[in-house]
Amino acid sequence: MNSFTFTQATAVADAVQANAAHDDAAYIGGGTNLIDLMKENVARPTHLIGLKKLGLDAIENLPDGGLRLGALATNADTAWHPEVEKRYPLLNQAILAGASPQLRNMATDGGNLMQRTRCYYFYDLATPCNKREPGSGCSAIGGYNRVCGILGTSDQCIATHPSDMCVALAALDTTVRVSGPNGERTIKFEDFHRLPGDQPERDNTLEPGELITGLDLPAKGFEKNFSYLKLRDRTSYAFALVSVAAALELDGDTIKDARLALGGVAHKPWRDKEAEAMLVGQPATADTFRRVAAKVLAPAKGYGANTFKIELAKRAIVRALKQATEMNQLVDTDAFQNSNP
Amino acid sequence: MSHHTTDYIGKPTNRVDGPAKVAGTAKYAAEFNVPNLLYGYVVSSPIAKGKITKIDAAPVLALPGVHQVFSHENVPSLAWLDRSYKDDVAPGGSPFRPLHDAEIKFSLQPVALVVADTFELARYAASILHIEYEEVAHETELAKHLDEAYEPGRGKTGYKPPKSRGNFGKGWKEGVAHMEAQYSHHAQHHNPMEMFASTVEWLGDKNLNIYDKTQGAFNSQQYVMKIFGLSKDQARVISKYTGGGFGSGLRPQYQLFLAVLASLELQRSVRVSLTREQMFSFGHRPETLQHVALATAADGSLTGINHVAVAETSQFEDFTENVVGWSGTLYDCQNVELGYRLSKLDVFSPLDMRAPGAASGSIALEIAMDEMAYAAGLDPLEFRIRNYSDFDQAQNLPYSSKALRKCYAEGAAKFGWEKRTAEPGSMKDGNLLVGWGMGGGIWDASKMPATVKASLDADGHLTVSSGTNDIGTGTYTIMTQIAAQSMGLPLEAVTFVLGDTTLPQSPLQGGSWTAASVGNSVVEACSKLGEALLKQAQQMDHPAFKDAKIEDVEFANGQLRLRADDTQAVVLRDLVQASGEPKIEAENSTVLAKLEMLKPPKYSMHAHNAVFVEVKVDPELMTVHVTRVVNAVAAGRILNPKTARSQVLGSVVWGISSALMEESVMDHRFGRYMNHNYAEYHVPVNADIHDIDVVFVSEEDDKVNPLGVKGLGEVGLLGVAAAVANAIYHATGKRVRDLPVTIDKLL
Ligand SMILES: Cc1cc2nc3c(=O)[nH]c(=O)nc-3n(C[C@H](O)[C@H](O)[C@H](O)COP(=O)(O)OP(=O)(O)OC[C@H]3O[C@@H](n4cnc5c(N)ncnc54)[C@H](O)[C@@H]3O)c2cc1C
Numbered sequence A: 001m002n003s004f005t006f007t008q009a010t011a012v013a014d015a016v017q018a019n020a021a022h023d024d025a026a027y028i029g030g031g032t033n034l035i036d037l038m039k040e041n042v043a044r045p046t047h048l049i050g051l052k053k054l055g056l057d058a059i060e061n062l063p064d065g066g067l068r069l070g071a072l073a074t075n076a077d078t079a080w081h082p083e084v085e086k087r088y089p090l091l092n093q094a095i096l097a098g099a100s101p102q103l104r105n106m107a108t109d110g111g112n113l114m115q116r117t118r119c120y121y122f123y124d125l126a127t128p129c130n131k132r133e134p135g136s137g138c139s140a141i142g143g144y145n146r147v148c149g150i151l152g153t154s155d156q157c158i159a160t161h162p163s164d165m166c167v168a169l170a171a172l173d174t175t176v177r178v179s180g181p182n183g184e185r186t187i188k189f190e191d192f193h194r195l196p197g198d199q200p201e202r203d204n205t206l207e208p209g210e211l212i213t214g215l216d217l218p219a220k221g222f223e224k225n226f227s228y229l230k231l232r233d234r235t236s237y238a239f240a241l242v243s244v245a246a247a248l249e250l251d252g253d254t255i256k257d258a259r260l261a262l263g264g265v266a267h268k269p270w271r272d273k274e275a276e277a278m279l280v281g282q283p284a285t286a287d288t289f290r291r292v293a294a295k296v297l298a299p300a301k302g303y304g305a306n307t308f309k310i311e312l313a314k315r316a317i318v319r320a321l322k323q324a325t326e327m328n329q330l331v332d333t334d335a336f337q338n339s340n341p
Numbered sequence B: 001m002s003h004h005t006t007d008y009i010g011k012p013t014n015r016v017d018g019p020a021k022v023a024g025t026a027k028y029a030a031e032f033n034v035p036n037l038l039y040g041y042v043v044s045s046p047i048a049k050g051k052i053t054k055i056d057a058a059p060v061l062a063l064p065g066v067h068q069v070f071s072h073e074n075v076p077s078l079a080w081l082d083r084s085y086k087d088d089v090a091p092g093g094s095p096f097r098p099l100h101d102a103e104i105k106f107s108l109q110p111v112a113l114v115v116a117d118t119f120e121l122a123r124y125a126a127s128i129l130h131i132e133y134e135e136v137a138h139e140t141e142l143a144k145h146l147d148e149a150y151e152p153g154r155g156k157t158g159y160k161p162p163k164s165r166g167n168f169g170k171g172w173k174e175g176v177a178h179m180e181a182q183y184s185h186h187a188q189h190h191n192p193m194e195m196f197a198s199t200v201e202w203l204g205d206k207n208l209n210i211y212d213k214t215q216g217a218f219n220s221q222q223y224v225m226k227i228f229g230l231s232k233d234q235a236r237v238i239s240k241y242t243g244g245g246f247g248s249g250l251r252p253q254y255q256l257f258l259a260v261l262a263s264l265e266l267q268r269s270v271r272v273s274l275t276r277e278q279m280f281s282f283g284h285r286p287e288t289l290q291h292v293a294l295a296t297a298a299d300g301s302l303t304g305i306n307h308v309a310v311a312e313t314s315q316f317e318d319f320t321e322n323v324v325g326w327s328g329t330l331y332d333c334q335n336v337e338l339g340y341r342l343s344k345l346d347v348f349s350p351l352d353m354r355a356p357g358a359a360s361g362s363i364a365l366e367i368a369m370d371e372m373a374y375a376a377g378l379d380p381l382e383f384r385i386r387n388y389s390d391f392d393q394a395q396n397l398p399y400s401s402k403a404l405r406k407c408y409a410e411g412a413a414k415f416g417w418e419k420r421t422a423e424p425g426s427m428k429d430g431n432l433l434v435g436w437g438m439g440g441g442i443w444d445a446s447k448m449p450a451t452v453k454a455s456l457d458a459d460g461h462l463t464v465s466s467g468t469n470d471i472g473t474g475t476y477t478i479m480t481q482i483a484a485q486s487m488g489l490p491l492e493a494v495t496f497v498l499g500d501t502t503l504p505q506s507p508l509q510g511g512s513w514t515a516a517s518v519g520n521s522v523v524e525a526c527s528k529l530g531e532a533l534l535k536q537a538q539q540m541d542h543p544a545f546k547d548a549k550i551e552d553v554e555f556a557n558g559q560l561r562l563r564a565d566d567t568q569a570v571v572l573r574d575l576v577q578a579s580g581e582p583k584i585e586a587e588n589s590t591v592l593a594k595l596e597m598l599k600p601p602k603y604s605m606h607a608h609n610a611v612f613v614e615v616k617v618d619p620e621l622m623t624v625h626v627t628r629v630v631n632a633v634a635a636g637r638i639l640n641p642k643t644a645r646s647q648v649l650g651s652v653v654w655g656i657s658s659a660l661m662e663e664s665v666m667d668h669r670f671g672r673y674m675n676h677n678y679a680e681y682h683v684p685v686n687a688d689i690h691d692i693d694v695v696f697v698s699e700e701d702d703k704v705n706p707l708g709v710k711g712l713g714e715v716g717l718l719g720v721a722a723a724v725a726n727a728i729y730h731a732t733g734k735r736v737r738d739l740p741v742t743i744d745k746l747l
């Protein structure tokens, strides 16, 4: 870790300005990812801008029936907020499937979007990594890529975005609000994170110096039929091998509207709108779900240690959609987790 | 025998060191904030093999607050012979010498130590230290080097090659049912919560107080004395608390060397602590590849056992452990063929890790036993009972005691094993597949010579001391119990002191031998103290004790009294006060214990266990949960059921870990373990652990040692991982022989 200076910003404009005024500045939310990256010398900012005093930690109803999450609201406060629990239980489940209570108490919603990949090589300076050091090569290809992606990968990088929360945010069609040197703008969630392509060092479409100020959830929360299913190497405190956010609107047995997003498989929360469209008008049966799962995974590519994710993701999609339909989620991981508070 | 309120042995006494640990007043090696402390940060090699061609220390040394950069370029001349670098448990070969030369022998090898005023500065300085390397091809993949595997020599390390007997080929032919399979598991790193650290306090004139994380203070002391030419008085090693060891602290780790080096060179107090990543830079449970073949006669009796293992070791040492030997002891069989070989790789030497050898060997043997039971059409428990060993055929000795039958019976009863239906996939809980599997194991009941001093002061407080360690096992507590009971004192009137080389010599804590070794010595020291106290009573002309022999008296209620008439008593405190000395002391002698070690044993002395496991498996997602475990243990006398139970609980958790998730994953292209942090080196979290039932079966043994204890730091681990794998087979019909059984292997 290198030496750095620190500003505690109290207004968004000041924060943005402080960022512009320094080379190698970084915003810091809960610090749960950034500080680790600094200790490993993966991130070497020389100036940190604290955001906790920006007053952006509120969670408020919007006039259009939606809900605004302040970028500095903690993951824990967000998950347990009564409006989130009631209207966006999918988001509640996704957040609580991530990290640990201690981390969720520190981590902020803005930081969650911005967290970096958990690819082993990205964290280890002794190995080449295009994301960390563009042009140095991708060690995960041909290496230990169990945690890496199977969809939307490139020959430059096969990393995944590790967030659980973002998978639900993607499924819910969230809008990201940002402020930057050129003023304010909004970004559709699906456009926020990007695929690695030939610029794996870029995780998202934020411009330099831009600050996330909030996340707007639309009114529709799919609170009746939803499921967040996370499969991982242990029951808690592990990143997803594969996760699925499934949300359905049902009319009897028929699917009226559907959302499906995958985590742990791509450089961004993976949504396949064609697959979602395939669900609409169909009966909510295992057969339908299997066809959709096959469609989602059709373009998938395995890299050896992670090839199993293709089959696992298919099964997870079928299960998540089934759980969302039946709303009897007390199977497997959740059941065991609940029996063990 | 009369009962006393001070009869603590066998009682579930709370940990005497518990309050200090919970309140944070128990200090660990990196917590001694001695004045004027400097901080060292270790720079680790990014390559696995090659040499350092350049170190550019000047820019780092130019930073204000940086004191020195130590590397092979400027280390003073130290001890020359390999012998000086050999610690008490060093395997055969030539020990690694930190900063010795430009050669890189393994990834993460320490190549420099940056010493600065603060930890943060040292860490930053280390990150900008420019070092150039010349890389050469390394070999780290065991499977690719089986051809070069060799049988390790006996050396002077006490390693005994496994002994075969009878004729396996003949036994195989005689069998009517057979099984043969390959098993593997990956390397594991101990990863105790507390990372390795040494705080060296410079007291002037090369006098050092060394606060070290170790499982053996004397081992650390010997090591630095020999290398740096220090006397015993100069190198005092202190290790009162150890935040977990699991074997990693058996050998002095390199931060000790580096901290002492820096302290002596700079004539300052220096602390060096390792990072979590660096916890993957030294000894580990070696990866092994194993082959087992079994054959049975029509009645299910084993006609042949063949168990061969190949394990990794470093290029510089032959690390050996007993992986296959147990297979010649645990079950009754005339024809046993065992083999054990090593293959040299560009890694650091492996190191004993909880139940070394046996944990690995029992994975293969106990899964194989399950496979054999199925092949022979027998219930796995019934199969083991039919092959019960009543006589140790490997050592050709009777057992001093062996209550494994009781483990089978009581464990099975508690688990409800009789309700098991044999067919894989035949048991269900709603949608979930249920699997029941079992396993078990055997572990040495050892005892080493240990010296203990018992000292009673004029306030009637007893201090019992020995330079042993407590790595969290409960040593403080059980020794306090034994001493209190021996002297008839309440626990509060007794303090057990350990972890300091100024105390009487004791072996390092490992091999599950501390309870027996130090425990029996506590009894001896207390009985010597008793004699001294009786003598004092006699000197005081106490008429009742005039002709009393030690057998005629007892210690109870803080008094020395006549067994025949307990109104005839003298308060212990008064005896000390009357002596005119501040205390009355006695130390046990280890002469007999040492002689005993030279004699061939008359009995086979072992602890045993049987473990029963239930898993529930989601039939589509193939997620596995271990919902129930019963571990029945026969380990002689249980000194403290509470601390004993904790030992077995921890073992079971580790077994589940080995079965389902724990492995150090190496990328052979870099010769480097890649999951070197707690987020990615998976061990179970609370949500992974459900019911664990520990059963201690009664096992009286007056031959193993006077206290009748066998130690149980390790035996509880045996067979657990195999039992989980067997249960998964029972649930799913999938036989996974490469551990851990991660989800991808079940899809
Ligand atoms: C051991 C461990 C396990 C974890 N497990 C999981 C898991 O299972 N699932 C999961 O989803 N997550 C997991 N996490 C990740 C955790 O969710 C993230 O670290 C956390 O959400 C990041 O939030 P933060 O506020 O602490 O971000 P910080 O660490 O403060 O910042 C992260 C990045 O975001 C930038 N940033 C922060 N706020 C803003 C803003 N408002 N605008 C623009 N940029 C900003 C920072 O500059 C930095 O680059 C785990 C983390 C750890 C350490």
Ligand code: SF4
Pocket: A117, A119, A120, A121, A122, A128, A129, A130, A131, A132, A137, A138, A139, A140, A141, A148, A156, A157, A158, A159, A200
């Ligand atoms: S997958 Fe991406 S993050 Fe991982 S090594 Fe390759 S370039 Fe780096």
